[in-house]
Amino acid sequence: MPAVSFQQVTKTYSGPRGEFQALGGVSFDIQQGEFFGLLGPNGAGKTTLISILAGLTRATSGRVTVMGHDVRKDYVAARLALGIVPQELVFDPFFTVREALRIQSGYFGVQGNDAWIDEVLLHLGLADKAGANMRQLSGGMKRRVLVAQALVHRPPVIVLDEPTAGVDVELRQTLWAFIARLNREGHTVLLTTHYLEEAEALCHRIGMLKQGRLVALDRTADLLRGMASTMLRFKTDQPLPAAMASQARVTGRIVQLKAHDAAEVERLLARLREAGVQVEDLEIGRADLEDVFLDIMQAPARDEVPA
16 A cells, blocks of 8 residues: 555646646655655646645545545545645744644644654754744744644654755754654655755655656656766856857856767867867766756656656
């Protein structure tokens, strides 16, 4: 039995300008104990899919299950199996951190779990804030509390929707160390993030959404292996030759060019010298998940990949 199963999920919104299809028949399973990454550009349908999983939005058609429980027909059991960290900073300003976690535990029928609350507070760097009022916390601390609230009932499935957006490096490291530990202990993790280096480092398998359709689904290592190309990275203040510029990924002064082998690297460097382009901090490395992601997103539209 998969931890989470999406079966031909569609979602269509109606408005004054007609209908808009946010999801178009998305199907895939997340296995128990898996660390799964769901990636896609803004508007791809990630948050809609998670809202359907959480029972906050109803799918137009299709079926979603959590630990075998249908999110519509057996909502309570499905929701009890989920711990969800939302994108938005939603909090009650009238309670301390510890009170908020005890109240959240009560929503799931859990009592007498102070030892677990203490452990969660410790591992999320909140132990010294347990008695602080929620409205006194910084944005990063509030996000830590959201993570803690998602974990108080020890759910078998943890959903992290952009959990590190706008937070500091220390929180990221603390959060990922704790979540990785929970995953090793058997918890299933579903992560959406725009930090692709996080997804590459953490996720066993990755699905990519584009315009509401699943366009990639594979093990992270196999996605990277499929790219199978060398990346030439360097800095320059000068414009590239037109033919080369059309194939390059440029971020400020940093230029990345794809090369299939060492001979092509030599040809690219020769063309740069001929064009009088001065190169700094030259690196030659393998493609990373960002390269794979951009390749897939920039490719022509295609049918949904098989689940």
